[in-house]
Amino acid sequence: MMRRDRLVLAATLTALFSADFYFILLPKLRSRGQIWGHSCSCGPTNLTLPRHGGLASPRLSNWTSLELLLDADTPEPADGGSKLERLFAHSLYNIQTPVLGPEERLLQVEQLIEYYRKKVSRWERHMKLYSEVVAVSNITVTEHEVTYDPDASWLKFHLGISRYALYSRDDPAILQLLKEMQSMTVVSADYTQDEKALKGACDCTQVVKPSGHHLKLALKMRNFAKAMFKPMRQQRDNETPEDFFYFVDFQRHNAEIAAFHLDRILDFRRVPPVSGRLLNVTGEVLGVTHNEDLRAVFFTSPANNMCFFAKCLYMCKTEYAVCGSPDLLEGSLSAYLPGLSIAPRISIPNPWIRSYTFTGREEWEVNPFYCDTVKQLYPYNSGNRLLNIIDMSIFDFLTGNMDRHHYEIFTKFGDEGFLLHLDNARGFGKHSQDEMSILAPLSQCCIIKRSTLLRLQLLARREFRLSDVMRESLEGDPLRPVLTELHLLALDRRLQKVLRVVQRCVRRLGEDEVITRDFVKSTERPQTATDMKKSR
């Protein structure tokens, strides 16, 4: 076990160092000495990555042609082919993760199949009882047969979750799941668990709105896939009013979709699959819900559209309603993670949490040395946790999401588990503003994973350009265009700003201090801040 870990570490470090050399050192040398001039970018550059023994690193013999491909001065390829495909074919996106041992997978097949079987039989018992209740009342509920399908794509998604990411780059189940979510038959609709926990009450002593506000729904599909539906609340070209605090901003279904694609393009793979979907709120929500409370919030609008409003008592008004046209409602559908009973997660406050009040200021907002404190504290004093926080802050900065108050991790993977990037619907609110404070973890700590930086640099290049690959990726969603051009272009501008922050850090502290190698294994004893510095 330890041996394989070391092999992974060694291989990855080699790959990263090689990439680093060609991405960072060579361009620097070139810009100083103009040694390389304008190199020819022609010629085939078929990069094939050797795969052996569960490890992979770009063969060094390939680096020269790779460098040519990545030359900043290279014009856009004339063939107009898929930039996204070229991106995913790039060696940086093909550093293979090792074959996973059982303890590195979130779930075992037998365990999940057993869980699934139990769910199906519990559902069938419930439906039998429910049918009897319905028979004596005047409720009309459409009853769909559920199917037990051990090949369902959602099962494959759950089984593919590892200690490294929510899915592997080449997992065909993900694309299949995205496609299926667009048309899966809904057999049941209900409030989400957190809304049920509120029981219609609202804690209005806090300025923060309860999540019940957002009218999100938990949908169960015929094959037992579960997904969260967030309805469209805002037109694509509406910007968040400048006077809105981040915590009262709308949740945007398109932000939820775009965040999944961005996370995948950044190669984080920490957002569960999200697809756009047109839902028939009459047939696919009202007609299949067994929840009386949910049924009670449906009404027909003056324009004869079917609408429903939030359950929370203080929402007793149609301003918070969403309406179909007349039944069809646009929204995002996010695949559920495995249930907490088989894959427990913990929710941890973000060290760079914001003050959810009108006037409050958190320490990080007033203390420029805040990161020094964080670095001393468990679990940020060792391993990758702080670097993961910084990855997340870059992700959030690119989308403009200021609402990252907590993050979640799977308990199974302990402190070295990746951070889940859940709940991204408050991104993409303002294309015209770059909220630099979201980058505080990066700008205050001045560290970044080398692998993250390399991918950001790749995406800043004309041949891949973040806005272009995002546009292409989002084209696959049924609700295209998911983002307006202005939001897409903002991604490029923000990416430049991230790189400039890194540049400033490097200028101040030197590359060795700032650009940190990944896959640092946590040692047995918690490291101190001094240890951590040494380990870089």
Added chain:
Amino acid sequence: MMRRDRLVLAATLTALFSADFYFILLPKLRSRGQIWGHSCSCGPTNLTLPRHGGLASPRLSNWTSLELLLDADTPEPADGGSKLERLFAHSLYNIQTPVLGPEERLLQVEQLIEYYRKKVSRWERHMKLYSEVVAVSNITVTEHEVTYDPDASWLKFHLGISRYALYSRDDPAILQLLKEMQSMTVVSADYTQDEKALKGACDCTQVVKPSGHHLKLALKMRNFAKAMFKPMRQQRDNETPEDFFYFVDFQRHNAEIAAFHLDRILDFRRVPPVSGRLLNVTGEVLGVTHNEDLRAVFFTSPANNMCFFAKCLYMCKTEYAVCGSPDLLEGSLSAYLPGLSIAPRISIPNPWIRSYTFTGREEWEVNPFYCDTVKQLYPYNSGNRLLNIIDMSIFDFLTGNMDRHHYEIFTKFGDEGFLLHLDNARGFGKHSQDEMSILAPLSQCCIIKRSTLLRLQLLARREFRLSDVMRESLEGDPLRPVLTELHLLALDRRLQKVLRVVQRCVRRLGEDEVITRDFVKSTERPQTATDMKKSR
């Protein structure tokens, strides 16, 4: 007393009959026989109205030229002069009301002056005490001296209220008050009485929102004028979403302003003066309020604008906030009516009230003979009350206001008092929709005051055109343009629809049944529906 009333009645009937002859009968004859052809519209048509003994009616010798002036085929006057001035100079707008006896005025001078004096000295006592409180706390409140001014325009407005209207057509105090409201020094700001009555609680068992929702404020001016401020919530060109129920629609400050002008142009004069105003929410609200609760809802927005939100607990969120830019906030300022202690009013449910629920239907919506029931019921079974309701429904139809659940009258004038057209902020929500159900009182009862009809016909003519006189009238407001062109043009279209409804009634029931003479005096005993029909 009776004699003067009879004189008024006789004079008015003569005037109305003459107008009727020329507006309705002659055009009809002409259109049938083409007797008149295209008459020459040239030549001066100086209409002077004789005034004698408190009565006035257009001299019959003038009717010929009047007819020429009103010829439907007359082109617009080439001089491009003021249509509004020409309208107000028209004989229909110069039927003089009699000199008012004390019992026909709402207030007596001595009574009001006494009331005013008391208010001033009570305020001075309050300020003395309050200064002492403020001195020991850390509140900063700007203290303005108040002035006692027996010539204040608001006093003149209050003194001018009669049993016929809120103000007389030629009262210079109204224009003066409108002008002064734009810049009067605010000495105190507070919640309105109805919001205080709510005490921050919200009845959410009802779908209807409490008025506390609307962030309206009561402002006291240096000379003790009082006005209600309704802040801007919506851009001029935003239409109410089609799925909104009338009872959750925003209140629009510009609708409040436009409604005053429309009411004046229709010669109803049942809306208290309303002016637009730019208010400095820091200096003119936060800085002068003595209400701790109000002070507590102010905050600075992320864009550094000064904002405040509604007091009602379930509004604990900035979505309901309004913000200055950075301090200046646009809004409507409506002059207060005399206090209830000296001029009591009663609030009466509109017989054509709507169901304030998602699914409810009121009787008038399902029973086409609803008006027959209403006509049997006191107070609609005698006098002008039902005709006044129909006037109000025409006014509301023109603005598109569906929210007329109650109306108020001054108790002093008893059942024959005019209906106050208060609270018009839910008009002008949709320019593209004409909500015919608002006209139900007219279309179901098929009666209309002759004087109202004549003015509507006048305003439908090209020389006066409702949209043109409204545009011109609203030009005088500091927040111009108050209405978008689309809303102005909707007025013309809706006016045509009102006239068509009348036409259909006339075709069905005949003119005598439909077009009812005004100024019907209530008899000593309540009339029955049969009596009422006879009296037409």
